[in-house]
Structures are given as C-alpha cells and as structure tokens.
Amino acid sequence: GGSAVNRYRFPSAPFGHSPDYGVGPDMQEDGAExxxxxxxxxxxxxxxxxxxxxxxxxxxxxxxxxxxxxxxxxxxxxxxxxxxxxxxxxxxxxxxxxxxxxxxxxxxxxxxxxxxxxxxxxxxxxxxxxxxxNDVRKPKVRVLTTRVAAGRPTIAIQVSDAGAGPDPYSLAYNYGRVLLGAAAYDPASGIALFPVPAGAPRLAAGRPRVFFRASDYQEAKNANSYNKELTPNTRFHQPRLRVVRGATITWLTPAARGCVPRSARLLVVASATRKLGAVRFFDGKRQLRVVKRNVAGLYGYTWRTRGAKRGIHRLRAVVRAGGQRAEATRIVRVCR
Missing domain, CATH: 2.60.120 (Jelly Rolls)
Structure with missing residues (x-):
C-alpha cells in the first residue's frame, strides 16, 4: 500500500534534527505504514x-x-x-x-x-x-560458556524475556576492568556473543567472577521507575567462570533435545591456550564434516537431515589445539 503519513509528533524530532539542521525534514516516514x-x-x-x-x-x-x-x-x-x-x-x-x-x-x-x-x-x-x-519482570540470563580456556575466549550467553523481549544494545559483559558490548545477538535463540578483542587483558586460569547486564525493551521506555529499583527491567548476573589451561568447546545450536529441521545449523564455540585447529562434527560415530576455519572460535556447519533416521541423535563436536583436545555432546531429535 501507499503512505498516508510521513511525520509523527509530538515530540517532533525524536531522532534528532536533519543533517542540514533546519533545511530538510527531521523525519521522512514515507513507508507503507x-x-x-x-x-x-x-x-x-x-x-x-x-x-x-x-x-x-x-x-x-x-x-x-x-x-x-x-x-x-x-x-x-x-x-x-x-x-x-x-x-x-x-x-x-x-x-x-x-x-x-x-x-x-x-x-x-x-x-x-x-x-x-x-x-x-x-x-x-x-x-x-x-x-x-504490563511488563514488570527482568530478563533471564544463562551463561553457556561456563568453562573456557585462559586467554581471550569468546563468551556466549542466552537471554530470554517473556515480556517486551531482550534489547540487544543493553547486553554487556564485564571482567576485571573491561566492559564489552555484545558483538552478535540472535533473536530466535536468544544467544549473544562477546568476543574479546586482542587489546583487552587476558583471563587468567581460575574461578573469576564476571558480570553480565541484560535489559528488555521496556527498560528503554522507562521514563519513570515504578518500584524501589532504579532499573526494574534489567538483570544483573554475576556468575563465576571456570577458566582452564587447555581446550574447551561448547554447543550453541541446535537446542538440546529439540527437533531439528531438514537443514540444521550446527554451531559451537571453542577456546584453547594454543592455536585452535579443526573441529570435527559427528552424528554418533559417523563423521559429518571437518571444519577448519573459525571466526573468534566459532565453528559452523549445516547438517542436511533428510537421510538421517527418525528419532534421537547424539551429536558430537571435537576440537584439537596442539596437544590439547576437547569434546562436547548435544542430544537432538529428527522428528519429520
């Protein structure tokens, strides 16, 4: 359809003034509303x-x-x-x-x-x-990468919210004196990723306490607080990570014990104190694919399930880094 409206108010310039300040319109909402x-x-x-x-x-x-x-x-x-x-x-x-x-x-x-x-x-x-x-509840935060290698591992969390939904711009990860925003967020799974840049300090082996912040969209709309909390729609989560001197690997997708589609995206995140090698994906004992390339420790592969038997499948991902090795298992179902 056509556009009947190209300007909303009041306020009249919520996005700020036009680049030429006063010559052009402050907004031009000429889409098909x-x-x-x-x-x-x-x-x-x-x-x-x-x-x-x-x-x-x-x-x-x-x-x-x-x-x-x-x-x-x-x-x-x-x-x-x-x-x-x-x-x-x-x-x-x-x-x-x-x-x-x-x-x-x-x-x-x-x-x-x-x-x-x-x-x-x-x-x-x-x-x-x-x-x-009536969204008056905080989002829930679950850390997926509870065990990571010392150094600069990519951290993955899962954020869920039954009300307004998680606000990707609010997602933050803090360790030591470092504060990072999420580099990627998937609204379908709720998974957010925090790769650590090369200029940031390393995580030492041990059990450090880290800090996560997650708000929903209602927090961005809170012109007034409605209870004793300053940020009533924000979750502050302070878990401890297990940081080891070795290799680690964690499944991100597909969801555990869920039904996988005909084209299922297998995604894991790995870390190690040595240079990461390839990741091998298995369905039981049968090797599916060897993935050599990674981005920030992420390895992905699209599994075509058309020839797979119906029922429960035990997926495995194995990574090697020098003499280090790690393996992770994910149980899924082929339900067609």
Missing amino acids: RLYKVRIRQRVVNFGASVVIQSPGSLIDVWALGSKDENDVQGYVGTPVNINPITPGFRLPIGAAGAQFPVPGTYYLAVDSGRDEFTGRSLAGSYRLRHWV
Missing part, C-alpha cells in the same frame, strides 16, 4: 511493541498513538527511540514504542519506516512485531 489497535481494559503499568526481527537493510519504526492521528504520539515513550538516559542505548533508534501508566482505552501502534538521511534509500522491509502489556 500499518496500524494495529490495542485495547487497555484496566489499569496497567505499561504496554508497547517492539520489532524483534526485520529484513536485511531495513529499519522499521513503531509509534504508539492515542488515536488514529499521527500528531497524537504518546510522548517520548511513544517514539521508536531509547529514552532512558541510564541505559547504554540512550537515544538510539531501537524500533520499540509504548506508553507508561496508560489510562484504560483504545490505543494504536503505527509501524512505519523512513529513508537513509544521506543517500535517500528506503528503509522499508518485512518485520516481526512483539507486543506486551
């Missing part, structure tokens, strides 16, 4: 919607409106921008909007897109929208 109706039947703390998946090259915006009027944006919380100044993603466009302490009634969520400010390219595309009401 779609309107969703939300009915709030009783008093709630918040509601909203976030774009959790969008097609490559697109940038989808969500606006929370009090009526079918683009001039009825529900304040800064109703814009697709992080408005919480104590979060890492403050003022970034995050594709989430909502309202805090809304009165019962009918609201609207407008999903739209704009253009690249410098090239004029359309940022429209496909998307998956997630809606929430």
Whole structure:
C-alpha cells in the first residue's frame, strides 16, 4: 500500500534534527505504514511493541498513538527511540514504542519506516512485531560458556524475556576492568556473543567472577521507575567462570533435545591456550564434516537431515589445539 503519513509528533524530532539542521525534514516516514489497535481494559503499568526481527537493510519504526492521528504520539515513550538516559542505548533508534501508566482505552501502534538521511534509500522491509502489556519482570540470563580456556575466549550467553523481549544494545559483559558490548545477538535463540578483542587483558586460569547486564525493551521506555529499583527491567548476573589451561568447546545450536529441521545449523564455540585447529562434527560415530576455519572460535556447519533416521541423535563436536583436545555432546531429535 501507499503512505498516508510521513511525520509523527509530538515530540517532533525524536531522532534528532536533519543533517542540514533546519533545511530538510527531521523525519521522512514515507513507508507503507500499518496500524494495529490495542485495547487497555484496566489499569496497567505499561504496554508497547517492539520489532524483534526485520529484513536485511531495513529499519522499521513503531509509534504508539492515542488515536488514529499521527500528531497524537504518546510522548517520548511513544517514539521508536531509547529514552532512558541510564541505559547504554540512550537515544538510539531501537524500533520499540509504548506508553507508561496508560489510562484504560483504545490505543494504536503505527509501524512505519523512513529513508537513509544521506543517500535517500528506503528503509522499508518485512518485520516481526512483539507486543506486551504490563511488563514488570527482568530478563533471564544463562551463561553457556561456563568453562573456557585462559586467554581471550569468546563468551556466549542466552537471554530470554517473556515480556517486551531482550534489547540487544543493553547486553554487556564485564571482567576485571573491561566492559564489552555484545558483538552478535540472535533473536530466535536468544544467544549473544562477546568476543574479546586482542587489546583487552587476558583471563587468567581460575574461578573469576564476571558480570553480565541484560535489559528488555521496556527498560528503554522507562521514563519513570515504578518500584524501589532504579532499573526494574534489567538483570544483573554475576556468575563465576571456570577458566582452564587447555581446550574447551561448547554447543550453541541446535537446542538440546529439540527437533531439528531438514537443514540444521550446527554451531559451537571453542577456546584453547594454543592455536585452535579443526573441529570435527559427528552424528554418533559417523563423521559429518571437518571444519577448519573459525571466526573468534566459532565453528559452523549445516547438517542436511533428510537421510538421517527418525528419532534421537547424539551429536558430537571435537576440537584439537596442539596437544590439547576437547569434546562436547548435544542430544537432538529428527522428528519429520
């Protein structure tokens, strides 16, 4: 369909002013917008919607409106921008909007897109929208790489949230005096990766306590706190890692004991105190593939399951690094 709206307000410039400051428009939301109706039947703390998946090259915006009027944006919380100044993603466009302490009634969520400010390219595309009401819970964080090699291993965690959904810009990992943001996040599995750059200090062998931070999209919309906590939608997790002088390997995907599709992505992350070699993938005793290349310790292979027997399969991944060796097992099911 066509575009009936190219500007939302108030506020009128949530993304900031145009590059030529005053000559061009502050926004040009000329995508084919779609309107969703939300009915709030009783008093709630918040509601909203976030774009959790969008097609490559697109940038989808969500606006929370009090009526079918683009001039009825529900304040800064109703814009697709992080408005919480104590979060890492403050003022970034995050594709989430909502309202805090809304009165019962009918609201609207407008999903739209704009253009690249410098090239004029359309940022429209496909998307998956997630809606929430009354999100007052923190995300859950689970460390996947609980055992890693000394040095600069890639750390993997899994983040889940039943409400607004995890905000990728909020994900952080701290050890010693080093603070790192997530380099990659998969919204389907909730897995986030923290590769450690070469200039950062090494992890020494032992049981160091590390620190993870994860917020959901509602935290980015919290113009006010609603309980005694300053960040009520943020999880602070402080586990201990087991850091060893040897090789380690951890399965990331597929999910344990889950059904695998016809093309299953096998992904592991390995670390060692010596140079990493190849990883061998097995289905039971049968070798599937030898993968020699890795990126930040990540090894991947697409397993075609069409010829595999139905039922339980025991996948193994084996890595060697000099005289070091590590193996990890993952039980999955072929369910077709």
